[in-house]
Amino acid sequence: MPSTRAPGTHPTSRAAIETHGLSKQFKSVRAVSNLSFSVPHGSITGLLGPNGSGKTTALRMLLGLVRPDAGTSAVLGLPFGAIADPARAVGAMLGSRGLHPNRTASSHLRVYASAIGVPDDRARQVLHRVGLTDTADRRAGTLSLGMRRRLVLATALLGDPRVLVLDEPFDGLDPAGIAWLREFLAGFTRAGRTVLISSHLLREVEPIIDRLVVVNQGVLVHQGSMEHFRARHRARLVVACSDPVRLATALAAAGITDVRHQADGKVAIAGSDTTTVGRIASSSDVTVFGAATEQTDLERVFVAMTSGQCADPGPSGVEQ
Numbered sequence: 561m562p563s564t565r566a567p568g569t570h571p572t573s574r575a576a577i578e579t580h581g582l583s584k585q586f587k588s589v590r591a592v593s594n595l596s597f598s599v600p601h602g603s604i605t606g607l608l609g610p611n612g613s614g615k616t617t618a619l620r621m622l623l624g625l626v627r628p629d630a631g632t633s634a635v636l637g638l639p640f641g642a643i644a645d646p647a648r649a650v651g652a653m654l655g656s657r658g659l660h661p662n663r664t665a666s667s668h669l670r671v672y673a674s675a676i677g678v679p680d681d682r683a684r685q686v687l688h689r690v691g692l693t694d695t696a697d698r699r700a701g702t703l704s705l706g707m708r709r710r711l712v713l714a715t716a717l718l719g720d721p722r723v724l725v726l727d728e729p730f731d732g733l734d735p736a737g738i739a740w741l742r743e744f745l746a747g748f749t750r751a752g753r754t755v756l757i758s759s760h761l762l763r764e765v766e767p768i769i770d771r772l773v774v775v776n777q778g779v780l781v782h783q784g785s786m787e788h789f790r791a792r793h794r795a796r797l798v799v800a801c802s803d804p805v806r807l808a809t810a811l812a813a814a815g816i817t818d819v820r821h822q823a824d825g826k827v828a829i830a831g832s833d834t835t836t837v838g839r840i841a842s843s844s845d846v847t848v849f850g851a852a853t854e855q856t857d858l859e860r861v862f863v864a865m866t867s868g869q870c871a872d873p874g875p876s877g878v879e880q
């Protein structure tokens with residue numbers, strides 16, 4: 561069986577990407593501070609944070625483009641600089657600046673193919689993979705933003721990498737482009753590969769990520785699975801009743817323990833439904849005046865987290 565391992569990497573490492581204590585200061589700006597996070601093999605992990613929160617700097621340190629003041633990082637078990645054949649290990653998409661405006665899409669790809677030692681035919685394959693076959697002979701300067709993004713993605717795919725690192729890849733894409741990229745990335749990881757994707761909007765990446773790493777002002781404020789994040793902030797049944805404490809006690813006795821007492825006297829209950837709560841209330845002589853289901857807007861939770869208002873990010877803000 562052919563090896564799927566990129567040369568010079570350690571695919572048995574626990575995570576596809578790991579950073580430990582990464583820090584970077586630009587003059588008076590502390591861009592990244594003691595940042596440690598991990599990206600499991602086969603995951604799509606979102607690196608999320610508002611503008612200027614240090615996402616690009618963190619990715620650039622990971623890829624050996626910026627030297628950290630402190631800390632270490634590894635891709636497939638090795639520091640980026642120690643990977644023997646980096647283009648086969650990791651493909652990166654950090655903006656569209658590497659495109660020469662007068663060079664056609666296919667000649668751009670052939671230049672990069674030659675630089676990393678893959679056959680010219682690979683250029684045609686990756687153009688097809690990103691849906692740019694008909695654009696092969698157009699100059700990069702004449703391409704739309706969405707097409708340029710696809711071309712940069714095609715460049716990242718030339719080495720058939722195990723890991724993709726994408727900085728704000730949805731920026732400027734139209735809805736069709738967003739849907740296409742989401743589908744592409746889901747397919748990429750279905751083949752067991754890994755994606756780290758940065759964004760300042762949770763809703764942009766929420767449908768596809770299975771793990772999130774949230775940074776604010778260069779500092780980690782949360783990391784964990786989307787499953788855990790959704791469960792923590794799942795929809796709640798908000799109940800107005802005659803005796804909130806008695807209702808909470810009765811619910812707990814029935815195994816419903818995710819119950820919060822709100823400032824307005826109502827009780828917010830997760831993991832149950834109106835019928836069950838009504839039955840438990842009635843059997844413990846509590847009168848229910850009204851009940852309504854409240855959906856959680858995860859984007860609002862994320863914004864609160866990154867503006868320091870999150871009441872409940874977890875015990876240390878970190879869930880492994």
Ligand SMILES: Nc1ncnc2c1ncn2[C@@H]1O[C@H](COP(=O)(O)OP(=O)(O)OP(=O)(O)O)[C@@H](O)[C@H]1O
Pocket residue numbers: 586587589590591609610611612613614615616617618760
């Ligand atoms: N080369 C540099 N020289 C000086 N300051 C820099 C440099 N690169 C980044 N910074 C600063 O570091 C901070 C973090 O920037 P960074 O680009 O990493 O954030 P970001 O989260 O990627 O932001 P955005 O979402 O706007 O792209 C910002 O204050 C930025 O101005």
